Amino acid sequence: MSKLDNFVSLKVAAEKKIHGDDVSKVTSFAVAPHLLEIEEGFNARPLNPDHVAEMSLAMRNGATFPPLEVRVDDGHILIVDGHHRHAAALQAISEGFEIKALDCRHFRGNDADRVAHMLNSASGLALTPLQLGIQYRKLIGFGWTEPQIANRRGKSVQHVKDMIQLAEANSDVHQAVNAGEISGTAALKMVKQHGSRAGAVIRESVEQAKAEGKTKVKPKELPGRPHAKVSDKQIIDWLTKHASINAGSGDQAFDTRCYEMDFLIPKTVEGTTDLRTLIASAIIQSTTT
Known part of the structure; x- marks a missing residue:
């Protein structure tokens, strides 16, 4: 083992590049919770009070959490990721627990990068x-x-x-x-x-x-998926027995004729353009009324 291999801390290993880029230093900052601000309309996850309360209790019991991601805009420190952790810290402080600072990392990226980062964040609640x-x-x-x-x-x-x-x-x-x-x-x-x-x-x-x-x-x-309960044979049999088919004028050049089919459908499916759903709905309605 060389003298360079005998380092005493990760800080030394990173600063002296003992292992090249395999050990690097990530800078974080201790920021007082009251200095951190919420950017209106940015966070996709509305604060969940139960989740905040659980995290606040964990903080008071000595649990540690990942650093918050923040950005600085015109002298304001805005939270990019960590809104629930911040709210939990404020709740703990309001209940008499002393939290002087939260670990924060400076987020690098533009507005689109911030949205993409929030979507892929593993530390927050899952998005709906x-x-x-x-x-x-x-x-x-x-x-x-x-x-x-x-x-x-x-x-x-x-x-x-x-x-x-x-x-x-x-x-x-x-x-x-x-x-x-x-x-x-x-x-x-x-x-x-x-x-x-x-x-x-x-x-x-x-x-x-x-x-x-x-x-x-x-x-x-929910209405709208009755076709899963109606077989093709049922549809054919029902059409043969109940459907009223009217012949209309067609394209004389090709010696064709158009046909119109009349049947009653429930209002819940009148907006769909799926013919099978419409027919299946009519079948179900006729057999249940």
Whole structure:
């Protein structure tokens, strides 16, 4: 062993490059909690009071947490990652526990990098599908493509498209999701099937669930997927027996004729363009009424 190998601390190893770049120094700063500020509208995760309380208790019991990521803008120290840790420290202080400083690292990157960093942060609560979609839309606004977002997140491009579609749904869909009346995944299915009517369909299902003493609509209770319960043979038999087909004028040049089919469908699926869903819904309605 050489004298250089006989180092006494990681600080010495990093500063003297004893192992080259294999041991490096990451600078952190001790910042008083009251100096840290929240950037309005940046954090995708609304503070969870229960999570804050758990972290505050852990701090008072001596637990350690990763440094917060911060940036400095015009003399203000803004939190990029670590909002729950900061809130937990403030709560502990308000209850008489002394916390003079929190470990912070200076975040390097632009506005898009900050959003991408927040999405990939492992220290925060998991984002909901709706929260993800809103942040993906921000990245699109910064000039990112869907494949770039998918690559950064380690997700499929379809995942990114789906989350953005949910984020672009009408406000009544967002209200139901944020109120905990339906999951983001189930809401996305309704948006894909009913388009702009998704909110109304969800509202009807929520009201029905509440009438039954429930607080949330389960995916299996949502309308719009009756075709899974109806076989092809049932559809053919039902059409043969019940459908009224009217001949209309067609394209005389090709000696063709157009046909129109009349059948009743429930209002919950009138917004869909999927023919099988429409027919299956009509079958189920006719057999249950």
